Amino acid sequence: MADVRVRIAPSPTGPLHIGTARTALYNYLHARHVGGTFILRLEDTDQARSSIAYEKDILDGLHWLGLTWDEGPEVAGDAAKGPHAPYRQMERLELYAEAARQLLAGDKAYPCYCTPDELAAERARQEAAREPPRYWGRCATLTQEERAAFEAEGRRPAIRFRVGEGTVAFDDTIRGHVEIDVANLGGDFVIVRADGSPLYHFVVVVDDAEMAITDVIRGEDHLSNTPKHILLFRALGHELPRFGHLPLILNPDRSKMSKRKSQTALSDYIAQGFIREALVNYLALLGWATGTEEEILSLEEIVLRFDIADVHKGGAVFDRERLEWLNGQWIRRLSSEDLIDRLRPFVAAEHEAGRIDRMPGDEELTALLPVVRDRLPTLGAIGDLAGFLWVDRLDVDTGVLVPKRWDRKTAVEGLTAAAATIDAAAEVAFEADELEPPLRALAEERGWKAGDLFMAIRVAVTGRTATPPLFDTLVALGRERTLERLRAAIELLERSPVIVDGT
RNA sequence: GCCCCCAUCGUCUAGAGGCCUAGGACGCCACCCUUUCAAGGUGGAGAUCAGGGGUUCGAAUCCCCUUGGGGGCACCA
Numbered sequence: 001m002a003d004v005r006v007r008i009a010p011s012p013t014g015p016l017h018i019g020t021a022r023t024a025l026y027n028y029l030h031a032r033h034v035g036g037t038f039i040l041r042l043e044d045t046d047q048a049r050s051s052i053a054y055e056k057d058i059l060d061g062l063h064w065l066g067l068t069w070d071e072g073p074e075v076a077g078d079a080a081k082g083p084h085a086p087y088r089q090m091e092r093l094e095l096y097a098e099a100a101r102q103l104l105a106g107d108k109a110y111p112c113y114c115t116p117d118e119l120a121a122e123r124a125r126q127e128a129a130r131e132p133p134r135y136w137g138r139c140a141t142l143t144q145e146e147r148a149a150f151e152a153e154g155r156r157p158a159i160r161f162r163v164g165e166g167t168v169a170f171d172d173t174i175r176g177h178v179e180i181d182v183a184n185l186g187g188d189f190v191i192v193r194a195d196g197s198p199l200y201h202f203v204v205v206v207d208d209a210e211m212a213i214t215d216v217i218r219g220e221d222h223l224s225n226t227p228k229h230i231l232l233f234r235a236l237g238h239e240l241p242r243f244g245h246l247p248l249i250l251n252p253d254r255s256k257m258s259k260r261k262s263q264t265a266l267s268d269y270i271a272q273g274f275i276r277e278a279l280v281n282y283l284a285l286l287g288w289a290t291g292t293e294e295e296i297l298s299l300e301e302i303v304l305r306f307d308i309a310d311v312h313k314g315g316a317v318f319d320r321e322r323l324e325w326l327n328g329q330w331i332r333r334l335s336s337e338d339l340i341d342r343l344r345p346f347v348a349a350e351h352e353a354g355r356i357d358r359m360p361g362d363e364e365l366t367a368l369l370p371v372v373r374d375r376l377p378t379l380g381a382i383g384d385l386a387g388f389l390w391v392d393r394l395d396v397d398t399g400v401l402v403p404k405r406w407d408r409k410t411a412v413e414g415l416t417a418a419a420a421t422i423d424a425a426a427e428v429a430f431e432a433d434e435l436e437p438p439l440r441a442l443a444e445e446r447g448w449k450a451g452d453l454f455m456a457i458r459v460a461v462t463g464r465t466a467t468p469p470l471f472d473t474l475v476a477l478g479r480e481r482t483l484e485r486l487r488a489a490i491e492l493l494e495r496s497p498v499i500v501d502g503t
Numbered sequence: 504g505c506c507c508c509c510a511u512c513g514u515c516u517a518g519a520g521g522c523c524u525a526g527g528a529c530g531c532c533a534c535c536c537u538u539u540c541a542a543g544g545u546g547g548a549g550a551u552c553a554g555g556g557g558u559u560c561g562a563a564u565c566c567c568c569u570u571g572g573g574g575g576c577a578c579c580a
Contacts, residue, residue, distance in 0.1 A: 292527095
């Protein structure tokens, strides 16, 4: 399959949607697998809803995923890439105007003078009569005189495409043979608004034709629209591309994944600390499988194995838990330097948000990595996991400071003895290996379960019951702060009134 | 309403007529490891392959119907 050309054509009317990201990925995978060309085109004809901020979010998202395009618009001073520039539809208006003139000249399209109000009234009537909504064709057969009369009224015409009769059939790369009767298309449809701006179904065809797209790979929501596109391709005298319709990504209730019911913006996943390797891996496996039992796959490995014909037909529910698991798998596979680079912005975010009081240096993070790595489902979890290391004043809940099997008095004794033991051990070296034995010995000597002693210390120095391994944590904290927090905890226990008993 | 598409454990999926008393993964449960939490290891529960008819010696796999779900029917994309 030489000379395959595919495209992703997002419209900058919202942040990059997880579904668009997957469509982009599948297009990219197909292009790379067969050695074809991957094109990015911006569909910004809906000027009312398009924005430059969304455009940036989309481009950044695709870059972040590693889906580099071979042809695409100029961005941030970099010139457009590719022989079919410009790649922004608002800069291609002349092309559409020319195509519209061509259709009008061949009477494959006609001016329609129906007003929005008239159209709405007719639609309401159809709905009331329980008829399927369709344009009833009032302007399809207007004479020159009638058109002139409307023009004289000051009406500006939209342009409608004649769908004609018959059935349109095509062989979908993913779904196989599909056939739709033109009568079910909803009548002649508008391709150019009354204000002269072209509409989606029209521009997509003009552009796919002009850009010589060979494979249109897109979401299933376009399957029913494909006959319109095919009709347009033919009317314009262009060869048809192959069409492949991807299954939809679904909300847990199996409806099309939406902002209302799911987190759909890729940028939100990025902000929470999902990493590109995991997202790419997860998205690739949502609707496609290798046929083997391998599932942790890099983008390169997926490119090698991907075959558009193996893509599923049924929709797939987006399962965040599985994504988190994959994310953890990938975080564990990152090199230390890489992980630190990716972690730093998340630590900085904690700092900016005021949840921690200082930024740890690289050496500190590096030292922490071994104990933190297996405990990070996302990069964003770093604050929860280790934030206590970087705060000046720790908030400790007296309630959890006393281990379940202990009473308050024992806790005070335990922490006091632990502080002394730690202080003594630190004279040798403040290292995990030096701290653990004497503390275990202390517990044994006093008849305490080591776990209880450790838990009291853990809560005293971290404020929480779930933390990385205790001795590594103490080392990360440093001798001074460890002792300081131990003293503060003891004081807290002695000072606070006894409310509950058993203590 | 009309048209189109889809249908294997809760979820993602393997499966292209006999290898399936349906395999893997996530999640869940138990155990092991263990100072907590994870990670890791082992084991388990979990799908009469939506239902019903065919075809065939034989069907999760092919055909038909039913049911269920989804999508589309804009001067949105």
